[in-house]
Amino acid sequence: MEARERLYEVMDRDLPFEEKATQALAVGEAYLGVENGHLTRIDPESDYWKAIASTDPADGTFPAGLQLDLEDTYCRRTIGGEAPVRLHEVRNQGWDDDPAFQRHGLHCYHGSTITVDDELFGTLCFVSTEPRAEPFDDDETLFAELIARMLETELQEERTDAKIERLDQFASVVSHDLRSPLNVAQGRVDIERSTRDSDHLEIAARSLDQMEDLIADVLTMARQGHEIEGTELVSLDAIVEECWDAVRADGASVSVAAELGFKADPGRTRHLFSNLFRNCVEHGGADVSVRVGALDDRDGFYVEDDGPGIPESDREQVFETGYTTGAEGLGLGLAIVEGVVDAHGWAIAAGESAEGGARFEVSGVVVP
Numbered sequence: 001m002e003a004r005e006r007l008y009e010v011m012d013r014d015l016p017f018e019e020k021a022t023q024a025l026a027v028g029e030a031y032l033g034v035e036n037g038h039l040t041r042i043d044p045e046s047d048y049w050k051a052i053a054s055t056d057p058a059d060g061t062f063p064a065g066l067q068l069d070l071e072d073t074y075c076r077r078t079i080g081g082e083a084p085v086r087l088h089e090v091r092n093q094g095w096d097d098d099p100a101f102q103r104h105g106l107h108c109y110h111g112s113t114i115t116v117d118d119e120l121f122g123t124l125c126f127v128s129t130e131p132r133a134e135p136f137d138d139d140e141t142l143f144a145e146l147i148a149r150m151l152e153t154e155l156q157e158e159r160t161d162a163k164i165e166r167l168d169q170f171a172s173v174v175s176h177d178l179r180s181p182l183n184v185a186q187g188r189v190d191i192e193r194s195t196r197d198s199d200h201l202e203i204a205a206r207s208l209d210q211m212e213d214l215i216a217d218v219l220t221m222a223r224q225g226h227e228i229e230g231t232e233l234v235s236l237d238a239i240v241e242e243c244w245d246a247v248r249a250d251g252a253s254v255s256v257a258a259e260l261g262f263k264a265d266p267g268r269t270r271h272l273f274s275n276l277f278r279n280c281v282e283h284g285g286a287d288v289s290v291r292v293g294a295l296d297d298r299d300g301f302y303v304e305d306d307g308p309g310i311p312e313s314d315r316e317q318v319f320e321t322g323y324t325t326g327a328e329g330l331g332l333g334l335a336i337v338e339g340v341v342d343a344h345g346w347a348i349a350a351g352e353s354a355e356g357g358a359r360f361e362v363s364g365v366v367v368p
Contacts, residue, residue, distance in 0.1 A: 003031040011150050021053035021151055028147045029055050032126050032140055034108060036062055040122040042070060042079060043263060046368030049073050074100040075123045078111035084141055085111040089131035107131040112148040116155045124148040182211055228265045228343050236260040236301055240292050243273040249281045257293030260301055263366040264344060272340040275333040276360055280305040300363035304353035315350040
């Protein structure tokens with residue numbers, strides 16, 4: 001009961017998810033009498049295992065951010081239908097030839113699956129290099145499962161809240177009924193222009209076309225609220241080349257500093273890069289230089305330019321719906337980017353490039 005009360009206290013705190021997860025893991029670690037606890041992100045197709053949160057310190061054996069081959073972990077058994085996996089003495093239980101024991105020397109392991117939106121997210125696991133004297137009993141397994149379900153709920157709420165907020169913002173801005181009167185207006189203007197020349201009609205036609213483009217952007221943003229249904233391996237170099245070809249800026253240039261392969265929805269990711277490139281050209285000028293590459297310290301990529309940059313005070317606001325410093329547009333480009341990022345479960349931050357321009361870093365990407 002004391003351990004459960006400590007766990008409820010942790011989960012009630014207003015903390016960033018990773019910090020809350022680490023504290024919950026610490027409660028489980030103490031209750032189970034093990035050395036470490038980990039929350040992992042797993043992609044079986046890529047043999048990908050990464051510690052999202054961990055009670056092990058940064059200089060420990062299994063710190064947060066550690067990436068391993070899934071095949072070399074006991075977690076492959078956990079997600080393979082055997083959950084929960086309970087190992088208190090690997091050798092006595094006949095697992096001493098398992099790749100996880102051969103590679104990491106873990107005598108003790110307790111693993112539960114974590115699912116979000118009815119899809120595998122990863123595992124909650126507790127490990128020790130020393131065996132336990134007694135097997136994990138049902139109460140201990142029940143407590144570990146309680147932590148797993150509570151972290152599942154936190155992850156699900158984060159995704160749901162982000163989705164609801166985005167869709168609510170746009171429900172009041174645009175609806176399917178808006179296109180009908182717009183098309184009528186465009187048709188009438190086109191008919192009138194076919195009978196006579198008029199500067200006023202030309203301006204009206206351009207304005208109506210701009211409205212149509214803005215509606216398309218709003219609807220694109222709303223669609224980004226839906227979670228990703230499937231991913232595949234995407235080449236950074238290839239997607240940059242494809243999206244840059246659609247940018248109309250003869251004097252601008254783009255270069256890829258380093259190739260990177262990552263798991264993503266290709267269509268959504270094209271929206272991301274297209275809008276980032278447009279943002280670079282719109283704010284950096286027609287001769288802006290854009291650079292794309294892999295992050296050095298985390299799994300992910302960056303897009304940066306040598307334009308005027310983003311003031312530090314505005315770097316969180318730039319992703320908000322309607323935020324813009326331009327004379328035209330609704331300020332949806334970077335909101336669309338953030339929608340794509342959220343749908344993938346990634347994270348994005350705005351900063352400053354080495355040349356003083358804008359830099360956008362996307363992290364949390366699955367890099368096989």
